[in-house]
Amino acid sequence: MTSPLRVLVIGGVATGPKAACRLKRLVPEAEVTLIDKDDIISYGACGLPYFVEGLFSDVNTLIQTPVGVERTPMFFEKAKGFQVLTRTEALAIDRESKTVHVKNLDSGEERDMGYDKLVLAMGGHPFRPPIPGIDLKNTWYMTHPRHADSLVKEIEAQGLKKAVLVGAGFIGIEMAEALKERGLDVTVVEMFDQILPGILDKDMATFAAKHLRKKGVKLVLGERVTALRGETQVEGVNTDQQTIEADLALIAVGTRPSDQLAREAGINCAEKGGILINEYCQTNDPDVYAGGDCVVNHYYGGYAGREMFVALGSTANKHGRVIANHIAGQPTPFAGIGMTGIVKAFDFTMARTGLTELQAKTLNLNYETIIWAGPDMPHYYPGHGPLVIKMIASKRDRKLLGVQLAGMGNAAKRLDVAASVILLGGGLDDIANIDFGYAPPYSPPLDPLATCAHVLTNKLDGLADGVSPFESKALIEAGNVVLLDVRTPQEFEEMRLPYDVVHIPLGALRSKANELPKDKDILAFCKVSMRGYEAQRILNAAGFDRVRFIEGGIVGWPFEVKMMKSE
């Protein structure tokens, strides 16, 4: 009789519990033990900003199942059938003897635990910038229920009022909403000259930043935080250009993979951090698996690139399943990540999947982009909101390379479709052919993603001569461009681009085309530039060569517009 398979899991959030639970369902006789140095495990860290915002009042909700049972060691033992040891730190892995040297953080007792298969799921830790004042009181991170719980308590106890958030990534933006909604004054400082650096292209980030500012969030972009000021507690934040008053600092400048234990045991890691794994989440030691925030991933979109570190709860859960399946002898390869990300800021969504334009450029791909704007539902249906979509496709085969979305409309739906199309290698024609669910409460007759694919196809076919907003602004400010506004008189009276324009409503353009110069560059636009594109085609037909349109029109314009009437 063989002894049962011994599986040791290090790490009790997302990947670890997922792997252990699944494994016990697949191989009930396996002896599975999960250890974690913390006293609480299996919490939903992604929910922390929403607890701070006050959308639920008990932080323990994040460690409960949907029916309110707390995921304690007892829960896992009783309901899932494996042992959980909290306050138990793994100090070293001996791969030769297949043991992990662990320490009980309460008793101080140390011992060796044997394994047949080892699962590394230590997660990540927030990067702690090496700047003066980083240890001052009232400095927070936001990756653990303790952080959120103490933040809420101290805001109330101390009456904190002015928050400076360092870093405009996902957590920075979610926390900007959370603290603003709690009534604090919120400033976000970001070293790069855009929000969501590495996630959105600068043009989409600039468009999204406009909305954050409209909601009262102060954005300080392109400034590096050099110190937190204060005697014992935070009184301000110094950047390389200014001092910002603050009584609360939140550091959200990224997560780092907790790979030290693996590194010390000779497990291969990426140079910049993160355990290297194959498609079954195996490390270079086939008996050692790793997943979640302590590993690096590959992009599934078909373009070679370096492994990358992207910490996401969704990926961590997938890894857990892949690991359990492989240990159980039912291997299911992990395809990789789609570089998908989404974040809500108030009533606004920012999202991305696949390659950004910056990445496509860096990879030296032959690509084309479009920026499209329009409503997410028919205009007559209440609650419709605008969406701005940036779509990137290969010129060679018209496959979809990436999509970015921003706006108050339903971006999440189009994001997931784009992620699916990229995974399955689909192109612009495929997007146009998807039979999207159509009814007025959900979508216009042609889904925005399909319409956007149409416009990009038109651009690749040489029919639509669109100019991105950033390029348009540069052309306008360099002079010598005739700006042609083809909106209705009523629209023209409501808001305008803050430049000299020629205003000819589209319906009058055929008869008034002769009023426009053929020897100058014309840049047409309307609310979303559907009519801007039509104006280009009408003028082309009337013999104009030098006519293009501003992609996304006024709705997609990332800079200031001139409101003509007070709202």
Added chain:
Amino acid sequence: MTSPLRVLVIGGVATGPKAACRLKRLVPEAEVTLIDKDDIISYGACGLPYFVEGLFSDVNTLIQTPVGVERTPMFFEKAKGFQVLTRTEALAIDRESKTVHVKNLDSGEERDMGYDKLVLAMGGHPFRPPIPGIDLKNTWYMTHPRHADSLVKEIEAQGLKKAVLVGAGFIGIEMAEALKERGLDVTVVEMFDQILPGILDKDMATFAAKHLRKKGVKLVLGERVTALRGETQVEGVNTDQQTIEADLALIAVGTRPSDQLAREAGINCAEKGGILINEYCQTNDPDVYAGGDCVVNHYYGGYAGREMFVALGSTANKHGRVIANHIAGQPTPFAGIGMTGIVKAFDFTMARTGLTELQAKTLNLNYETIIWAGPDMPHYYPGHGPLVIKMIASKRDRKLLGVQLAGMGNAAKRLDVAASVILLGGGLDDIANIDFGYAPPYSPPLDPLATCAHVLTNKLDGLADGVSPFESKALIEAGNVVLLDVRTPQEFEEMRLPYDVVHIPLGALRSKANELPKDKDILAFCKVSMRGYEAQRILNAAGFDRVRFIEGGIVGWPFEVKMMKSE
């Protein structure tokens, strides 16, 4: 010099205007004329129920562009560059001379109009059942702004209070919501024994019907309407089983393709109606195109089947583009339809894409199904709602065959992903690998569609032994099944299945397994049957063979449950 291409378009809603507009952008010199026998054109018929509901107050909104410009003949001439003749009926097509004989319905004048390319976009018309009383006053259809406008006016003028809707398809359900929200008493009579026949399988329809009834809509299923009663106006509706009092009847028993003109001109049509077209929307006459509600379509999902009639504004718009592209010499094939449909009923969505189980059975495919229930967002995030998903996959290659969704959660997003996966030939592993956008306001860490694919994979792998709710009910009512409720004591005190059950919370199951019989069939369940599945695995490991779980649990249970506390 050659004379310009003459294109004649018959029909002014969706396909016709779309084809004409696009064609003028592609071939500005083409002479395009659109005729329609109606006096208003290019209206958003799908919005009619929402006008009746009162979500917007001016029915003309449906013939306006998003910026409020009415789509009149003048609009199309000025802004789009083609001529529109309303009140102009096409009486006959002479394909040999390439002329259409038309009649001006105001002047009575008849004449021939020549064409190089002809576009048939006559749309469809509501089926008018040949029953006594069908011409009584206060009988409505709902396919034209006039219908909606007069319905609203007459409800108010006559104080109509009791509506009987004949047909529980999309329009019937949308109108049930609309009239209920207006305060009317609403009864829907459907000849088939389920709502949305041909759209949802009976199990999903039964689940959805429960919600409609909860909202106060009376459903009379499996009864055929035999007559409308009344002297001059509707006083009631007779079915083959009863008389239902009514002062308003709305007939929504389907649309028929308006293909008579084509048929008479020797254009090939399907036996049951609808013009036959190729992937470029060409008829058997290569100079005659057809699209929209007057044609039949093919399914893009890869299984051979007869052409089918599905009238949808989304498809009509796609056809318009395909027609224009082909006429312009830039052919882009239409992939077909995905049989996607979605309908909102109050705060509830019902949707489907791909094959139903009934279709898969009829096609004699080797398939497996799963019914899954769960929340669309993390339980701690406000506004999350339940979703029930039925997923159908091929046993042979595990490709996705179809998905049906119902619930208060965000079904539309998962529907569109499923439609994309089917178009691109993806399978269950692909769905599990999609990098869905994850943040708490949008999704749980593992998207419901991915989780559902996992469970179906478990079922195909022989791990998860699920029983559909309908089959479960039959097994329970036949006796000899031990129903095992593994929910928490608190859940057990709130609601139950209305049968004798053994209640053992999951956490106690390992220690209490010996209380269960090994010689009887055990059917485990919980709120959504995640724990039901775990119970099956725990009992399997304890030596139980005859144990299965109820798919979808209590949330997905389409029949009555027993509420233990008054809410």
